[in-house]
Amino acid sequence: MRGVLQVAAILASILIIAYGVLITEDRADPRWLGMLVVVGGLWIIALWPRRGYQLARSARPLVHLALVLAVGFGLVTIQVLRAQLLDRDRILAKASDPAAGVVDLRRYIAERQIERGRILLSDGTVIARDGTDKRGIRYRVYEGPSSYLAGYYSPGLYGAAGIERAFDRELSGSSTSGWNAWLDGILHRTRRGNDVVLSVDPRLQELGQTMLGERAGAAVLLDADSGAVLAFVSSPTFDPNQLSVPLGAPTEDVERARAYLEMLQKDGRGPLLLRPIQGLYVPGSIFKTVTAAAALQSGIATPTSVYRDDGALAVDSRVIIEQNRPDPTRVSFTLQEAYGYSLNVVFAQVGLELGAQRLEEMARAVGFEERIPFDLPVAPSQIAQTPDFLTSRAGIAETAFGQGQLLVTPLQMALLTAAVVRDGTIPEPYLVREIRSPDGGLIWSRQPKEWRRAFSGETAAALRDLMVWSVEHGYARPARIDGVTVGGKTGTAEVGDRAPHAWFIGFAERAGKRVVVAVVVEHGGSGVQAALPIGRALLEAAVQGS
Amino acid sequence: MTRRGFSLRWLELQLLVIPAAVSLIGLLTISLARVGSTRWSWGDLTVSLVFIVAVFATSFWLTLLKVQGDQILLPIVVMLACLGLLLSQRLGPSLPEGGVWASLSERQLVYLVMGLALMWVTVGLVRHFFWLKRLKYTWAVLASFLTFFTMAFGTDLGSGARLWLDLGPITVQPGEVVKVLLVLFLAGYLDDYRELITSSYRVGPFSLPPLPYLIPLVGMWGIAVLAVILQNDLGNALLLFGIFLVMLYVASGRLLYVVGGLAAFAAAFVVALRLVPRVAQRVDIWLDPWSDPTGIGMQPVQADLAFAHGHILGTGWGFGFPQAIPVVATDYAFAALGEELGSLGTVAVIGLYLALVMRGLLVGSRIRNSYVRLLSVGLVSVLGLQTLIILAGTVRLLPLTGITLPFISAGGSSLVTNFLLVGLLIRASEFSRG
Numbered sequence: 008m009r010g011v012l013q014v015a016a017i018l019a020s021i022l023i024i025a026y027g028v029l030i031t032e033d034r035a036d037p038r039w040l041g042m043l044v045v046v047g048g049l050w051i052i053a054l055w056p057r058r059g060y061q062l063a064r065s066a067r068p069l070v071h072l073a074l075v076l077a078v079g080f081g082l083v084t085i086q087v088l089r090a091q092l093l094d095r096d097r098i099l100a101k102a103s104d105p106a107a108g109v110v111d112l113r114r115y116i117a118e119r120q121i122e123r124g125r126i127l128l129s130d131g132t133v134i135a136r137d138g139t140d141k142r143g144i145r146y147r148v149y150e151g152p153s154s155y156l157a158g159y160y161s162p163g164l165y166g167a168a169g170i171e172r173a174f175d176r177e178l179s180g181s182s183t184s185g186w187n188a189w190l191d192g193i194l195h196r197t198r199r200g201n202d203v204v205l206s207v208d209p210r211l212q213e214l215g216q217t218m219l220g221e222r223a224g225a226a227v228l229l230d231a232d233s234g235a236v237l238a239f240v241s242s243p244t245f246d247p248n249q250l251s252v253p254l255g256a257p258t259e260d261v262e263r264a265r266a267y268l269e270m271l272q273k274d275g276r277g278p279l280l281l282r283p284i285q286g287l288y289v290p291g292s293i294f295k296t297v298t299a300a301a302a303l304q305s306g307i308a309t310p311t312s313v314y315r316d317d318g319a320l321a322v323d324s325r326v327i328i329e330q331n332r333p334d335p336t337r338v339s340f341t342l343q344e345a346y347g348y349s350l351n352v353v354f355a356q357v358g359l360e361l362g363a364q365r366l367e368e369m370a371r372a373v374g375f376e377e378r379i380p381f382d383l384p385v386a387p388s389q390i391a392q393t394p395d396f397l398t399s400r401a402g403i404a405e406t407a408f409g410q411g412q413l414l415v416t417p418l419q420m421a422l423l424t425a426a427v428v429r430d431g432t433i434p435e436p437y438l439v440r441e442i443r444s445p446d447g448g449l450i451w452s453r454q455p456k457e458w459r460r461a462f463s464g465e466t467a468a469a470l471r472d473l474m475v476w477s478v479e480h481g482y483a484r485p486a487r488i489d490g491v492t493v494g495g496k497t498g499t500a501e502v503g504d505r506a507p508h509a510w511f512i513g514f515a516e517r518a519g520k521r522v523v524v525a526v527v528v529e530h531g532g533s534g535v536q537a538a539l540p541i542g543r544a545l546l547e548a549a550v551q552g553s
Numbered sequence: 554m555t556r557r558g559f560s561l562r563w564l565e566l567q568l569l570v571i572p573a574a575v576s577l578i579g580l581l582t583i584s585l586a587r588v589g590s591t592r593w594s595w596g597d598l599t600v601s602l603v604f605i606v607a608v609f610a611t612s613f614w615l616t617l618l619k620v621q622g623d624q625i626l627l628p629i630v631v632m633l634a635c636l637g638l639l640l641s642q643r644l645g646p647s648l649p650e651g652g653v654w655a656s657l658s659e660r661q662l663v664y665l666v667m668g669l670a671l672m673w674v675t676v677g678l679v680r681h682f683f684w685l686k687r688l689k690y691t692w693a694v695l696a697s698f699l700t701f702f703t704m705a706f707g708t709d710l711g712s713g714a715r716l717w718l719d720l721g722p723i724t725v726q727p728g729e730v731v732k733v734l735l736v737l738f739l740a741g742y743l744d745d746y747r748e749l750i751t752s753s754y755r756v757g758p759f760s761l762p763p764l765p766y767l768i769p770l771v772g773m774w775g776i777a778v779l780a781v782i783l784q785n786d787l788g789n790a791l792l793l794f795g796i797f798l799v800m801l802y803v804a805s806g807r808l809l810y811v812v813g814g815l816a817a818f819a820a821a822f823v824v825a826l827r828l829v830p831r832v833a834q835r836v837d838i839w840l841d842p843w844s845d846p847t848g849i850g851m852q853p854v855q856a857d858l859a860f861a862h863g864h865i866l867g868t869g870w871g872f873g874f875p876q877a878i879p880v881v882a883t884d885y886a887f888a889a890l891g892e893e894l895g896s897l898g899t900v901a902v903i904g905l906y907l908a909l910v911m912r913g914l915l916v917g918s919r920i921r922n923s924y925v926r927l928l929s930v931g932l933v934s935v936l937g938l939q940t941l942i943i944l945a946g947t948v949r950l951l952p953l954t955g956i957t958l959p960f961i962s963a964g965g966s967s968l969v970t971n972f973l974l975v976g977l978l979i980r981a982s983e984f985s986r987g
Contacts, residue, residue: 086948090860091896098861
């Protein structure tokens with residue numbers, strides 16, 4: 008009977024402790040403390056000496072005292088084990104939450120024991136590495152004009168961005184596990200993080216950067232077959248070195264870096280923005296590729312379908328004026344010609360014929376309104392800002408030729424172009440090609456993947472013809488490259504009163520190598536003059552360099 | 554006691570090998586971790602060697618005095634003191650300090666040796682306990698005098714309480730001695746009046762305790778507690794209260810005293826919660842330190858982080874960062890051990906204290922002489938309760954009160970007094986049967 012009671016008390020105390028750990032977050036939660044009082048009582052029951060056990064009268068208080076003290080030590084043990092084993096992750100997570108306002112110095116001290124991995128471009132050019140200052144403190148050094156691709160890493164400012172942030176586990180080596188990592192840990196050896204190798208080719212990257220120059224804008228060049236980003240140009244940009252402050256840096260260094268960061272954040276030109284993925288722009292005529300894809304896919308038009316364009320089109324109360332006709336006397340154009348000459352009136356008619364639903368379906372099929380899978384967060388491209396915009400005919404017409412409420416990222420438009428040359432499939436784009444261990448061993452290598460199918464192979468082939476025609480006979484003629492199959496589309500996107508955004512999307516094929524490009528020059532004027540030369544140069548360098 | 558020749562205390566000597574080895578390994582680890590290489594010299598181990606010599610000399614001194622007492626108490630205490638010494642060697646160079654006569658690491662060794670020396674003296678002087686008992690009122694007067702003298706002339710070393718006496722180069726904390734004096738007084742008084750306290754008289758249906766004989770007792774204790782509260786020393790007030798209750802219960806065997814005492818304590822606590830802002834603040838930080846993690850909640854938050862970083866095996870001596878906890882060397886010594894020795898270390902330390910208390914009570918229960926038994930139980934309760942109060946504070950089982958962790962916390966007064974106490978216990982254990 009007594010034995011049963013003891014076992015029951017022990018079991019009950021275990022159950023109460025388990026339940027308490029599950030429902031309470033903190034060791035001083037009043038509910039938990041209340042449970043501990045109950046547990047203490049149960050233990051006293053469990054440990055109470057048997058009735059038959061003969062105790063001297065004088066010894067009885069001593070036994071009770073021993074019981075109470077033992078139970079007290081037992082409860083202390085539960086509390087300390089809870090802190091060290093069960094609540095450990097909770098406590099550490101709480102401390103690393105910036106909102107808590109706690110500085111867990113131990114974490115940063117541990118980071119000093121880590122030599123952070125490097126970030127390299129595809130040919131081995133180092134853009135970010137760890138250096139040591141004259142006091143022997145490790146800090147992050149960024150090298151070369153493309154170093155902004157790394158983002159920044161600044162323990163002194165408690166912040167990181169870009170690849171430094173997205174691949175922190177690899178760079179800091181905390182993703183490494185196994186025998187050696189464990190051994191390094193207990194022997195307190197300086198741990199070295201892994202190197203992150205980008206797919207960016209510095210030759211193409213610098214070419215794009217130079218050609219864009221001081222102008223704000225972006226260019227993204229992809230290998231269409233693998234989805235590898237070969238150039239990822241953004242302008243204006245920032246100097247990550249000025250943000251890199253180690254822990255324990257003098258206050259004035261920290262203040263200088265903080266002031267620089269605040270200046271960047273306040274700068275209206277957005278130097279912290281990675282424009283190829285975070286810049287959202289009105290696409291203008293390059294969006295006609297999507298409209299054409301929808302028309303071809305749905306079968307309402309072929310490249311040779313004929314449309315009438317007599318210089319203006321009234322849609323409800325809106326009148327669309329045509330300024331792009333090569334010859335003002337001509338009034339009938341095939342779809343192919345309309346694409347090559349970028350005729351708004353024709354595409355307004357195509358759009359109206361398609362209707363909002365089919366147009367929107369195609370936009371979604373190529374990736375609009377979705378997070379594109381990528382190594383860094385990509386802003387979703389948008390079809391319309393207000394939900395009822397596409398219910399009006401004028402809205403559909405404007406959207407069809409690339410104005411309306413469209414907002415797109417350069418990466419999105421490059422992927423669209425990739426679908427054209429890949430028979431309708433979109434690759435999963437990537438910036439990080441591989442992870443290498445400090446001694447150069449390959450830890451992980453990217454396996455190119457298809458993201459999705461945007462449209463059928465026939466549609467892709469027809470679109471490809473449109474784009475090639477546009478370069479050979481249409482307005483994108485300056486993009487021609489001898490000996491290379493080039494297709495492209497220019498765009499000049501109206502943005503209110505200011506100069507329009509200049510766009511170019513295009514592809515080049517040579518000897519089995521297929522590359523695609525999307526270029527935007529903010530307020531750059533005409534697409535042919537501002538954006539096309541950059542795109543052409545990148546395509547040419549990409550196919551000829553190999 | 555006996556007239557036999559010298560016989561070595563073999564069990565004690567064998568057990569002392571463990572703390573000796575731990576001190577050597579621990580100190581070597583600490584010094585190697587500091588320089589970050591595997592080169593070492595005997596000079597790095599000086600502190601350990603001094604410690605080992607002092608400890609074994611103590612055992613031989615007990616042999617020389619033909620002490621027949623318990624042979625397990627000393628090794629347990631020495632093991633704890635060894636951890637305290639290692640912790641001081643670990644923390645000393647990491648903590649900023651100035652204006653003191655020696656560094657933390659040096660001071661702790663000196664205090665340890667002083668403590669052992671005082672233990673030699675205690676064991677030498679106290680052979681028959683009757684004079685201790687006869688002087689019971691002297692102890693009471695001395696305790697009151699020390700308390701009020703500290704209150705009047707004490708200094709505040711930054712804790713908000715005037716607990717220290719400034720004696721030129723060193724400062725002492727009389728509160729540490731007062732609790733031993735209180736035990737000496739209570740043991741004598743309760744033993745003399747045991748019959749009366751145990752008896753009761755009836756008023757109608759109620760059986761009341763003999764109030765007249767309790768009054769001097771409660772008065773004496775009340776003065777001590779009041780003084781301590783006025784000094785803002787909540788931990789010691791709690792400790793004195795606990796000792797009082799325990800000894801009253803052990804002497805009388807009447808649960809009524811404990812229940813009444815706890816009820817009085819609960820009432821006092823509720824009043825203090827309203828009236829004393831310091832008490833309310835302590836409770837708030839206990840329940841939610843994260844509301845002000847860099848202000849008053851900094852100690853418990855950083856201690857939680859230390860425990861959490863310790864995990865199972867700990868970071869190892871010298872590889873944690875316990876200096877992030879304010880006042881780590883005294884209040885949060887246990888958290889520092891938790892970080893560097895992990896949960897294996899914390900459980901082991903709790904186990905050592907539990908072993909010490911249980912051994913002490915076991916030895917005490919076998920003592921025939923009622924005064925010596927009461928005294929030894931009182932002394933063991935001092936250690937047990939003090940450890941429990943500060944450990945419960947560091948692990949957030951109870952609100953934190955700033956008292957020292959016996960044998961481990963940095964601090965001379967505490968260490969020296971506790972060794973005196975152990976000396977008394979070892980002598981008392983000679984009265985044990987069998």
